[in-house]
Amino acid sequence: MENILFWFRNDLRLHDNEAFLLASQKGRVVPVYVIDERQLEKNSLGFVRTGYFRTQFLLESLRDLKQSLQAKGSDLIVLTGKPEEIISRIADDLKVSHVFASKEVTQEETSVESALSQKLKPLNIDIDLIWGSTLYHARDLPFQIHYIPDVFTDFRKKIANTAKVRPCFETVGQLETIIDIEIPEIPSMEDLGFKVKPHDERAAHPFKGGETEGLKRLNYYLWDKNLIQNYKGTRNEMVGSDYSTKFSAWLSMGCLSPRQIYWEVNRYEQEVAANESTYWLIFELLWRDYFHFIALKFGIRLFKRSGIKHDLVKRWKKNKDFFNKWVNGMTGVPIVDACMRELKYTGYMSNRGRQIVSSFFTKDLGVEWWWGALYFESQLIDYDVCSNWGNWNYIAGIGTDPREDRYFNPVIQSKKYDTECQFIKLWLPELKEVSSDHLHHFMNVETGHQISASAGDYPKVPIIKSKRWMS
Numbered sequence: 001m002e003n004i005l006f007w008f009r010n011d012l013r014l015h016d017n018e019a020f021l022l023a024s025q026k027g028r029v030v031p032v033y034v035i036d037e038r039q040l041e042k043n044s045l046g047f048v049r050t051g052y053f054r055t056q057f058l059l060e061s062l063r064d065l066k067q068s069l070q071a072k073g074s075d076l077i078v079l080t081g082k083p084e085e086i087i088s089r090i091a092d093d094l095k096v097s098h099v100f101a102s103k104e105v106t107q108e109e110t111s112v113e114s115a116l117s118q119k120l121k122p123l124n125i126d127i128d129l130i131w132g133s134t135l136y137h138a139r140d141l142p143f144q145i146h147y148i149p150d151v152f153t154d155f156r157k158k159i160a161n162t163a164k165v166r167p168c169f170e171t172v173g174q175l176e177t178i179i180d181i182e183i184p185e186i187p188s189m190e191d192l193g194f195k196v197k198p199h200d201e202r203a204a205h206p207f208k209g210g211e212t213e214g215l216k217r218l219n220y221y222l223w224d225k226n227l228i229q230n231y232k233g234t235r236n237e238m239v240g241s242d243y244s245t246k247f248s249a250w251l252s253m254g255c256l257s258p259r260q261i262y263w264e265v266n267r268y269e270q271e272v273a274a275n276e277s278t279y280w281l282i283f284e285l286l287w288r289d290y291f292h293f294i295a296l297k298f299g300i301r302l303f304k305r306s307g308i309k310h311d312l313v314k315r316w317k318k319n320k321d322f323f324n325k326w327v328n329g330m331t332g333v334p335i336v337d338a339c340m341r342e343l344k345y346t347g348y349m350s351n352r353g354r355q356i357v358s359s360f361f362t363k364d365l366g367v368e369w370w371w372g373a374l375y376f377e378s379q380l381i382d383y384d385v386c387s388n389w390g391n392w393n394y395i396a397g398i399g400t401d402p403r404e405d406r407y408f409n410p411v412i413q414s415k416k417y418d419t420e421c422q423f424i425k426l427w428l429p430e431l432k433e434v435s436s437d438h439l440h441h442f443m444n445v446e447t448g449h450q451i452s453a454s455a456g457d458y459p460k461v462p463i464i465k466s467k468r469w470m471s
């Protein structure tokens with residue numbers, strides 16, 4: 001029987017995993033995951049690229065996958081290093097005939113694919129990269145990648161009219177036992193250089209990584225609690241776990257398949273009800289697809305300072321003081337600071353929050369937009385390279401947003417989405433004595449005095465003033 005090496009990447013699941021299924025059908029499959037040591041290095045701003053929360057979620061996901069593979073007679077080999085070196089070395093040692101993996105789309109990930117492919121060539125080992133991370137398969141799009149509409153609405157309409165979501169792939173059955181290779185323990189947080197912190201009870205994302213937990217959450221959101229029924233009405237709320245699905249971290253690591261969600265929502269629509277909320281959840285998954293395909297279309301431009309638009313005119317401030325105050329939730333704009341503290345202490349922030357803080361960072365503070373994206377990359381539990389950099393491009397106005405100067409006014413956002421200041425007071429307990437009116441109208445000097453009375457170190461007035469807040 002041929003040995004086949006399966007290289008797990010952002011597809012840490014057994015359900016609807018075409019690449020893994022194909023590998024297992026070809027021979028005795030050896031599942032390997034490599035924690036890329038480069039992802040644990042610090043970025044140019046001094047933040048570990050894969051920070052605490054995502055690393056923890058990753059290790060939980062790997063433990064879960066290992067257990068699932070063991071239940072099927074196999075196992076998971078987890079090593080730390082450079083994937084191209086480790087995978088090619090194991091492939092050579094075990095004399096495998098093929099390496100299978102899921103395809104990625106962005107620069108660093110595809111560079112690793114190319115480097116691995118170069119190393120496997122002289123060994124006469126084929127590498128098969130299978131598309132699997134999006135709802136719509138790249139080959140089913142009604143346009144070539146080069147012609148993907150830049151505007152989301154055009155993309156969505158064209159897809160809705162022509163493309164179809166493929167059915168989910170079956171889950172593998174019993175697998176062959178792995179032989180002739182030592183299987184090490186999965187490293188701990190400490191092994192990877194992190195000190196374990198206590199869990200923050202306020203977290204809206206208290207969930208653990210792994211396919212088992214991801215599928216449980218899907219079941220909970222649709223069937224146990226019927227939360228999907230009101231998703232459109234609740235998705236912009238900010239307190240608690242249930243206002244939105246929280247599928248994102250499982251989707252980002254591939255613990256949940258977007259097709260599995262789609263077909264479950266479809267079943268819900270058949271068996272319970274189809275309404276604007278069920279429609280809206282799929283609509284949001286289309287945003288995720290859109291940013292994947294936009295990343296494929298524009299390649300490295302996604303990460304450049306001039307952005308997808310190649311805008312060389314816009315000026316960005318290299319203001320480290322503003323940046324640090326934004327990161328630590330000390331800008332003096334309560335709604336922004338509450339969101340940033342939530343991110344700092346839990347690794348999660350709602351979509352509404354992300355829009356408010358990225359707009360504030362790029363449109364009010366005018367700081368280098370990619371610093372914000374780099375901080376999010378390190379901190380987000382659900383970091384997804386395409387969604388993060390695509391959304392930052394979009395909000396910074398150098399991406400694919402057709403609207404000129406989209407702006408989230410923090411005064412209006414605060415009043416509309418945190419009317420009673422429940423969210424602000426949860427994350428800024430030093431402001432709990434301040435009235436809601438003052439918290440929303442933080443820009444008045446008078447309010448500054450009100451805040452300063454009871455709020456310790458919290459800024460008396462915002463670090464900047466904007467005429468736009470008065471409108």
Ligand SMILES: Cc1cc2nc3c(=O)[nH]c(=O)nc-3n(C[C@H](O)[C@H](O)[C@H](O)COP(=O)(O)OP(=O)(O)OC[C@H]3O[C@@H](n4cnc5c(N)ncnc54)[C@H](O)[C@@H]3O)c2cc1C
Nearest residue numbers: 244245246247248284285288351354382383384387388391
């Ligand atoms: C500046 C900025 C950075 C972001 N970075 C990321 C990121 O790194 N990873 C990430 O998964 N999402 C990112 N998002 C999108 C969005 O904020 C999160 O997907 C969402 O908050 C996750 O919570 P949820 O799963 O409960 O979302 P729900 O409202 O329940 O949405 C369901 C799913 O739809 C997808 N989705 C929803 N909104 C978007 C969107 N705007 N773009 C792409 N996909 C979307 C996600 O996969 C999400 O899990 C970012 C948004 C902004 C404005």
